[in-house]
Amino acid sequence: MSTLTAAPARPAPRLRTPRHRSVARPRRSALLTVLTTVVLVYSLVPLAWLLINATKTQEDLFSSFGLWFGDSFSLWDNVVTTLTYDDGVFVRWFGNTVLYVVVGAGGATFLAILGGYALAKFDFPGKRGVFAVVIGAVAVPGTALAVPTFLMFSQLGLTNTPWAVIIPSLISPFGLYLMWTFAAEAVPGELLEAARIDGAGEFRTFFRVSLPLLAPGIVTVLLFTMVATWNNYFLPLIMLRDSSWYPLTLGLNAWNAQAATAGGEAIFNLVITGSLLTILPLVAAFLLLQRYWQSGLAAGSVKE
Amino acid sequence: MTAVVAGADVRPLRRSRRRWTGWMFVGPFMLVFALVFLAPIAYSLYLSVFRTQMVGGTTFVGLENYAQALADPQFWDGLGRVTLFLLVQVPIMLGIALLVALAIDSGRLYGKSFFRISIFLPYAVPAVVAALMWGFMYGTRFGLVGNLNEALGVSLPDPLSPDLVLASIGNIVTWEFVGYNMLIFYSALRVVPHSLYEAAEIDGAGQWRVVTAIKLPAIRGALVIATIFSIIGSFQLFNEPSILQSLAPNAITTSYTPNLYAYSLSFSGQQYNYSATVAIIMGLITMVIAYVVQLRGMRKEP
Numbered sequence: 001m002s003t004l005t006a007a008p009a010r011p012a013p014r015l016r017t018p019r020h021r022s023v024a025r026p027r028r029s030a031l032l033t034v035l036t037t038v039v040l041v042y043s044l045v046p047l048a049w050l051l052i053n054a055t056k057t058q059e060d061l062f063s064s065f066g067l068w069f070g071d072s073f074s075l076w077d078n079v080v081t082t083l084t085y086d087d088g089v090f091v092r093w094f095g096n097t098v099l100y101v102v103v104g105a106g107g108a109t110f111l112a113i114l115g116g117y118a119l120a121k122f123d124f125p126g127k128r129g130v131f132a133v134v135i136g137a138v139a140v141p142g143t144a145l146a147v148p149t150f151l152m153f154s155q156l157g158l159t160n161t162p163w164a165v166i167i168p169s170l171i172s173p174f175g176l177y178l179m180w181t182f183a184a185e186a187v188p189g190e191l192l193e194a195a196r197i198d199g200a201g202e203f204r205t206f207f208r209v210s211l212p213l214l215a216p217g218i219v220t221v222l223l224f225t226m227v228a229t230w231n232n233y234f235l236p237l238i239m240l241r242d243s244s245w246y247p248l249t250l251g252l253n254a255w256n257a258q259a260a261t262a263g264g265e266a267i268f269n270l271v272i273t274g275s276l277l278t279i280l281p282l283v284a285a286f287l288l289l290q291r292y293w294q295s296g297l298a299a300g301s302v303k304e
Numbered sequence: 305m306t307a308v309v310a311g312a313d314v315r316p317l318r319r320s321r322r323r324w325t326g327w328m329f330v331g332p333f334m335l336v337f338a339l340v341f342l343a344p345i346a347y348s349l350y351l352s353v354f355r356t357q358m359v360g361g362t363t364f365v366g367l368e369n370y371a372q373a374l375a376d377p378q379f380w381d382g383l384g385r386v387t388l389f390l391l392v393q394v395p396i397m398l399g400i401a402l403l404v405a406l407a408i409d410s411g412r413l414y415g416k417s418f419f420r421i422s423i424f425l426p427y428a429v430p431a432v433v434a435a436l437m438w439g440f441m442y443g444t445r446f447g448l449v450g451n452l453n454e455a456l457g458v459s460l461p462d463p464l465s466p467d468l469v470l471a472s473i474g475n476i477v478t479w480e481f482v483g484y485n486m487l488i489f490y491s492a493l494r495v496v497p498h499s500l501y502e503a504a505e506i507d508g509a510g511q512w513r514v515v516t517a518i519k520l521p522a523i524r525g526a527l528v529i530a531t532i533f534s535i536i537g538s539f540q541l542f543n544e545p546s547i548l549q550s551l552a553p554n555a556i557t558t559s560y561t562p563n564l565y566a567y568s569l570s571f572s573g574q575q576y577n578y579s580a581t582v583a584i585i586m587g588l589i590t591m592v593i594a595y596v597v598q599l600r601g602m603r604k605e606p
Binding site (some may be wrong): 027028029030032033035036037039040042043044046047049050053065066067111112114115117118119122123124125126127130133134136137140145146147148149150151152167168170171176202203206227230231233234237238248249250252253256257260268271272275278279282283285286287290294 | 323324325326327328329330332333334336337339340341342343344345347348351400403404407408410412413414415419421422423424425426427428429430431432433434436437438440441447448450451455479482483487491542543546547550566567570571576579580583587590591
């Protein structure tokens with residue numbers, strides 16, 4: 001983020017009049033800070049609620065105030081029970097989610113990089129058609145695709161296998177758009193031409209010259225496709241019957257629904273602790289990689 | 305693109321060789337895209353003109369399924385509900401997102417990067433977890449609503465009652481996506497040339513005037529894109545009502561939203577043909593509205 005925040009301030013030293021400084025560094029406003037804090041509190045209170053209630057036993061959940069700790073502190077017990085409940089099915093779901101994210105989001109990012117690069121840097125027959133079809137398809141609602149995709153996949157024998165979740169995750173039109181705008185800015189045409197004159201093949205040029213320049217855009221697309229696959233609910237819901245292939249989202253919902261079924265054991269404390277464990281990896285990824293994805297997003301919006 | 309033009313000037317022979325190179329890069333994407341987007345769309349168009357019955361098997365019925373859907377009160381109820389949702393929730397969400405983006409971009413906040421990342425965080429929370437979490441908080445048993453009732457000795461209206469559940473869903477969706485939209489607006493604001501602000505300030509324009517005359521027109525593209533994404537999202541509303549269904553079975557019916565209706569028709573009712581028809585009609589409506597918004601939004605000011 002440092003590169004971005006520093007950029008607007010750069011022209012200031014040349015003309016250091018008071019008027020200019022007020023543009024580069026406006027005075028702080030307490031009122032504006034308070035107003036934005038309201039939105040901040042709104043954003044964070046549910047997460048605080050989740051964190052606090054993950055420390056409670058099932059009994060405390062019902063008897064204590066929601067935004068404060070209960071009589072007992074049983075976070076570790078809850079975590080252990082979550083991980084071991086029903087022969088460790090949560091760990092299995094976690095592994096499935098990681099599989100879908102690594103193959104699905106990884107593959108989607110790879111395809112988006114190649115496609116976006118081609119749209120930005122090559123002229124080829126049918127380019128306008130490619131673009132029109134992809135943009136048009138974004139507006140098609142998920143369900144319009146879900147039913148026929150399910151029927152197609154069931155004829156191919158793919159439903160109830162990981163492929164049914166992974167293959168549709170491989171396409172990210174938003175990722176393609178982001179890579180296209182990013183590659184147009186980040187890879188100078190002269191550089192590619194120089195590499196070609198030196199006799200480098202197109203793929204060699206791509207991997208040696210272009211790929212390193214695309215890195216911030218790649219991190220951005222990877223994070224957004226990761227969120228999309230990690231959070232995917234609708235697609236696995238229709239594709240999977242066997243709970244041993246569930247991702248975390250479906251598993252948590254199954255645990256929550258268990259209380260409503262006759263004879264089912266209510267395990268709300270595990271649903272809450274499981275939810276906390278589900279969001280931690282993504283929150284950590286966003287916090288740790290914020291420098292990269294924020295500059296990637298900023299560059300992506302240049303083209304608009 | 306410049307590369308190709310420059311290359312063509314110097315050595316025309318290389319141009320024809322390179323003409324198809326682009327396809328080697330975009331080909332894999334298009335192949336999978338055809339499999340998971342184009343083929344299902346074609347297949348659902350095919351499904352929508354047939355009808356399968358217990359007696360008589362599958363027969364070609366032309367546009368009968370479409371006529372049935374357009375006369376189906378359950379479909380219209382769902383469509384009316386998501387339209388209401390669209391008209392109320394989307395402006396609130398985008399309005400808050402825009403205000404926060406402008407506040408952070410103005411540089412007048414204390415600790416702006418903390419605000420930016422914290423308000424964005426809910427986006428990383430899966431819709432399932434968000435709906436479960438808010439569902440628990442809404443609960444009158446161990447939720448915050450129950451706590452408040454007990455602590456203050458009042459009885460607040462139940463957020464999961466049939467009258468209020470749509471607003472409660474709207475709150476969940478707003479919570480999830482304010483930060484995401486804020487970031488889209490903020491990223492667009494970052495690349496507005498600062499020389500424009502300086503020029504405006506020399507002309508004596510106030511902060512508010514800078515916002516309306518420079519900032520908003522400059523990020524018009526981002527505003528249109530966010531609006532289109534939100535329209536698509538509203539019409540596709542599924543995850544939140546589907547998950548809250550187990551907490552509020554009386555308030556959320558199987559045809560609560562068109563998406564939920566299409567899902568129930570397929571996977572509980574086995575009416576694949578009719579379900580495909582409902583989905584196609586929703587797809588068409590979504591595309592038309594998104595297209596109109598894009599046309600109006602991108603039109604140059606007179």
